[in-house]
Structures are given as structure tokens and as C-alpha cells.
Amino acid sequence: MTSTLQPGTPDELRAAVEWAVNDGVTLAIEGRGSKRAYGPPMKADHTLSLAGISGVVDYQPEELVITVKAGTPIREVEALLAQRKQMLAFEPPDLGAMLGGAAGEGTLAGALMCNLAGPRRISHGAARDHFLGFQGVNGRGELFKSGGRVVKNVTGYDLSKLLAGSRGSLAALHEITVKVVPAAEKLRTLMLVGLDDATAVKAMCAAMGSPHEVSGAAHLPTEIAANSGIDLVTQQGGAITALRIEGVAPSADARITALREQFAGVAPQMEELHSMRSRLFWTELRDAKPLANDADRLLWKLSCPPSHGAAIVAAIRARLPDARAQYDWSGGLIWLSTREANADIVRDALVATGGHATLIRAPESVRAAVPVFQPQPAALAALSRRVKESFDPRSIFAGG
């Protein structure tokens, strides 16, 4: 019978893994279970929950790092950082609602283990870029650590990078340290109204290549923009290409003005969102809400060279006219909704440019039948397997 083990200390965690190693049972590691429906269905004898190992270990704002236990909810971390006017630069999305659960339930460690980053990925890096160090238990039942609590560190292999995105398949962590940054004083959004996808992607790439330090570049085609919960967005009645500016007030003002000048000839209509609406809008974009709200449809997440975003969507649409898209990361992240998985059609469109597609929301039966993650070339797949074995020789951690 499947049961959930919930250790409360690193030693109990180690004991749980050691028991699994000795008895040859498999474990599905989870934080608070908010992303259970992400990835192929986990086949494991038991669930190993880290929810019982929770709390902030150390936070000194002037060091720009925070150390928390693995089960700490992300909302607690973000609330604490906000008190000191700091934030997580990688803007982790909250996939809870998208995946059919509640919002606000995920852990920071869970976001790292799935390497999830929001719109600021394009300017400030992915989750993995902010992951400085950890302590955990490997698949041999041994407590080990890597990295540290300082931002500059090249001592030994950077195993934090490897753990980021490993979805619990290499080790069960109990403590993580991440980099934090000061929160911006001002937040403004310039909306270019009515651009088609190709023009929008071109404009976003131009904005990202400008000296105006744009920290988010997203595009909602007309039918998707209509689903926004922000009045000023839906009122435009057309496609929205959003460019985000963050910083001190005089700088934000000057850069918005410069962007307006840069795109005057591209977009006949431009509007601005100020702090409050901007915040809500980028949170909505971060969680792909405008596209994901139709819960009956499947969701793909495509990572591609930004400038090719619109062409990739056009290629998919040519074979799948019903597909809908929302763009982030200047075109480099495409959220795509489809009626059926159509994995070949989606992945064929990426062959020429490179990149990969993840089936992020689908019924369990579909996720069991379709490769959720992009299949890898043989040599890379074999290397990845050997890396997995180097942490977990008996494959007791599911999800590898």
C-alpha cells in the first residue's frame, strides 16, 4: 500500500531514504504536492513528503541570500523578503491553479527542483541561476551538501545546477540557499496594442536589445488578451505586447519615454500600466492565466530561440489551426494550448531552430502515453542516466 512518509528532521529524512535503499522500495519526493500533476505520472511505492521540514534557517538582507528548509512554502519566503524590500529575481510561477489545484501552495525548493522561472527569466536568469547551495540525502541514504551561502563560489562541481530541474530524481533536499535581489521601487508596463504575432516578436527582440533594461517582454494575441483580468488590458480590444520596466522612479520614467519613441512607428496605439495593474498583469502572465483558463484544453510549454517564436507557432497552426498561444521571454517561451497532445506536430516545429517542448497540463492517461519531456539524443540520454545513477544507483527516487 502506498503511504506518505513525512520526516521532520534531516536525520529522519536520511533514515527514510536509507530504509528505501535497504528494502528496495521507490519514493516519489514532493514538497507540498502542488505540482503532482506536472510531468509523467510518478510510479513509486511511497511518497516522501518534505512538508514537515519547513521554516527559514537564515536571512540577512544585506548578504542578499536566504536559507530555508525544503518544505517552506514559497509564499512565506516571498512575504518575508517583501518586508525587507527584496524579492526572488527569477519570479517563480505558481502552477497550482493551472494544474488543477489551489494557488499559493508550492514550496521554494519545489520551484527550484522544476527550474521554474517567470517573465524575468529573460533579463535576470532562471531559477538555477539563483540557487547557491543545498543540503540533502542522495539515493544511497547519505547526507551531503554542495555549494554554499556566498554568491561567488567555484569550489567543487556546481551540483546545485544539476539539482535544479531534476524534479526530485537525484536527491531529497532538506535545506536550500538562494540569492535574492532588491525589489524595484517602480514598476511600469508599456503596452503596444494590435500587433500581429510576428511583428510583436520582432518588437520584443528589439526592446530586449535596447539599452532600456526591459525586464519582461510578453505578447497576448487578441483572443488571449480578451481573457485577462485587467480592465485596461481587455479594454484595448486587441493584441497586447507588454514591455516591463523596473527601477528607481526617474529611471523608469525616462526608459518608458524612450521605449515609446522607439516603437512609435511600430505600434499606432500604446498604453501604460502603472504599479498596481502592472503587478497583477505580470503575475497573470507568469502563471499563463489568460491562456490556461480553459481547463479542458492541454497545455504545452515551448522553449525556443526568442526571435523564432512566432514562426514556430505559425508552423504548428498550419497543421493544428485550433492551437492557441501566449508568448513570454521575448518569444522564447511559448505557452500553447491544444485539444489533443499532438506531440509530433508540436515538436516537429522546433526541429529547425532547436529548443524543446514540455506537455505541462494533460490528463494522467495522456501524460502516461505521450513523452511529457522532450526525448533526448542517445548519447545525451545515456549520459543523463549515468548522472542519475551517480546519485541514485538503485533508482529509488522516481521521476528520473
Added chain:
Amino acid sequence: MPPLDPGILARRSQIVAALRAIVPGEGVIDDVEGMKPYECDALSAYRQMPLVVVLPQTVDQVSRILRYCQDEGVKVVPRGAGTSLSGGSMPVGDAILLGMAKFNRVLEIDYDNRCARVQPGVTNLGITHAVQHEGFYYAPDPSSQIACSIGGNVAENSGGVHSLKYGLTTNNLLGLEIVLMNGEVVRLGGKHLDSEGYDLMGLMTGSEGLLGVVTEVTVRLLRKPSTARAVLMGFSTESGAADCVAAIIAAGIIPGGMEMMDKDAVQCAENYVGAGYPLDAEGLLIVELDGPAVEVDYLIERVAALGRERGATTLRVSEDEAQRTLFWAGRKAAFPAVGQISPDYMCLDGSVPRAKLVEVLARMREMSKKHRLRVVNVFHAGDGNLHPLILFDANDPDELRRCEEFGADILRLCVEVGGVLTGEHGVGIEKRDLMGVQFTQIDLDQQMRVKCAFDPDHLLNPGKVFPQLRRCAELGRLVVHKGQIPFPDLPRF
């Protein structure tokens, strides 16, 4: 270093012939005079001639060389430009030296996607030179950037003065092509932003040439900031300067660069270049802000105000490019300046939490008395990355010994206060034997098992990073105790 393998030394001529069959012409160097330039890297206190030098020109040649070496059990030391400060590319007597210098082409520049695809032998600054006419640059700026290769930067995860704001090499890469020891060519990442599967590119970065040979790099390009201005601030105490650093960060300002020098470093640098540094300052700060002009002009005043509040005895804000360059001139000349007052110096590279800077400096000074050697400090204060320079004379064996002991003591101190052995120079051979100070044997065994996944016979860059390399078969062993009663107290539901 591990003892040389007499079997390999005896087969040298066969190995040279086999390499010649793969790399024709001048690409294989086996004469003493030709190999001499490769006998050390920038950690020049240690020297060793390689078995033979091979300079391939194609990925296929790299693949065939590694495959051959794997089959024949021959060790390989990869080398970029040879500027490692930790002995990362120092030759090994029974290993071939695989020089990547001929991979020196910029393959593609893609401004729309803000990236460049380059061969590993291209210099760090060479990338910027290729794109600066369009207003772009490659951000990481190790001090050797004019000479060091991007392939070497990947191996070492190189940093630089601006890494607080712009990150290390690892934060500025999009893709890699690597060749494994078995000759397989693997592409990781590309022009897209997130890796699929395990982030092997992140693992490769900073792996010090122990996992694979980099044959192509896709780097992220940034738009050059339109403005940069600097503030020069002198303080009558080191803690005054350190408090100012903390205050700037607490105010939510992330400078492009934030450097600190102690009194001895200030005096050395000032005597050497005459940058106008205040000779009475116990701690000197250079804080540089970059970005849009409006922002820089606004923030520079806030930084200056914080300096005043913290009692800066000297405070100058750069008004033009010439003045900004002058502020930096002393800092950039600090190493050669120290070289002028001492026959030799050893440059260390520990990182500590910022809050511990003052304590670490004070304790370093006590150690200086104990070891009877001078120490001068310049460092990246923004990210707590110290570069203590220990002054000594390498011709005096006792001074060399004391210098090595002093250096080890400093690095132990860094770990003791919550920091790490190396912030940007790498472990190499230099800090290899100190790894046990920071890591447990289990930590190190896990890292070595990762190495086994790439290089099961430990042929790539042997003798580096790990104090004692254990055989993969031994590391892989797992003893299972079946049927133990599992922790009855653990909550289950």
C-alpha cells in the same frame, strides 16, 4: 601529483605516432623546446613538462584523440589559454596536453537573440570585440580577459569585477558542445533559454576540465550600458568602508562593481600609478554604477550620500570618463604594483559573507605576524570575494613554505566564517588538498561519482580538484542491509 605511469612513458613514441595520424602536420609537438611554453599556467610556481602536446583543429579530431586515449588508458589535460591561477591547466608528466588554441573562430553572431556562438579558443575580450560595434558586449570580465579563452572561462566558471550585477560565466551561457572522454559529442542547450533534462551545461561550467572538453560555446550578449560612473571613497577604518558596502546593498542598490582595498594596497597602487588615492585611508572603496544615464546620475548621489553618512574622509564622484578610468587605474594596477615591492606574491581567492569582511581582515593581519609575511588586500567587496596577496620570495624555500601555510590558514578562516575556498579562481592543484576543510568525504565522494558518469577511468585532467581520487568501481559499491525496521516514529498517512 599521482606518480607517473612508467607503462605510458615507455609507449610515448607510439602515442605520438597515433596522435600524428589524427592531427597531421604541426599539430603534434613532442620536442622539449616546442613543449616548453606549455610547462605551466598562471600558477607559475609549479612546472611540469607534458608527455606530448596536441593542438587539434576540428571537433572530429578532438573526438578521435579522446577516444584513442580512452581506449589506450592515456591521461589528458585540456588547456585553453593557460591563464589559470589555480593550476587547472598545468601539465601532467604522463598525460597529453590537449591545447584548444586553434579553435579561435567566432561562428555566429545573432543580435535578435542576443547571443554569439564561438569556438572555445576565442578570448573573452575577443567576443566583446566582435560585437561592440553594435553596442553589445559579453559581461563576465576576469582580469585576464585579454588573454583567457572562453573555453577556459567555462571550465573555471570565471567571474570578474562586475559579477555582483551580471553574474559569473555560468549565468551568461546558453549552450555548449562538449566531447566526452569516450569520444561522444554532446550538445547542451542552444539559443533557447532553459535546458531540458538535467542541466549538464551548468554542471560542466566550473568543472575544471575534469568532465569533458568544450568545443563550442553559445554565450549571452548584453547591451552595453549607456553610462558608467564611479565614486571613490576613503574611510579612516576598514569597518567604516565595510559598513558603507552593507549600507549600499541594504538601500537596494546593486552596483556594477564594488571594490575595496586596504591601506597597504592603496599605498602600493598609489606609488605605482598615482591615481590620486588618499594615502591616509585605512579602507578605500570604488563603487561603480552603470545603466541608463538618468538612473546612474540619480543613484550615484545616493551612494555618495551613504558614504558621507558613514563618515567617508575622502569622497569623489567621477564627472567624466577620464576620471572614472583614473579611479580604476590604481585598482587594476594593484597586482603589478605589489609585484614591484616584492619578488613574488601569492594571490588567494576565498569568498566570505560580507558581514565577516572586517573580522577576516583583522584575523588575517594576526596571521601575517605569525607567519612573518606581509599581506595586502584587494577584493570584490560586493560579493565578499577576497584576493589577499601574500608577499614572499620564492627563492627562499622557508618563505615559500610559510607562504603556503599562511595561504592555507586564510582559506581555512574563510570556510570557518561561512565562506568557501575559492570564489572564482578554481581549486586546481592549488587548493586541492584543502577540499576536506569545506567538504566531508561523503560530499567529495558524491562529486567524484559524478565524475565517474563522464570519465569512468579518471583520465581527464588527473590530479586536479580532488585530494584523493577513488576508483569508480569502489565509489559505486553500495552495501544493502535488507529488512531493518524503518524508523517507527515517523509520521505516515
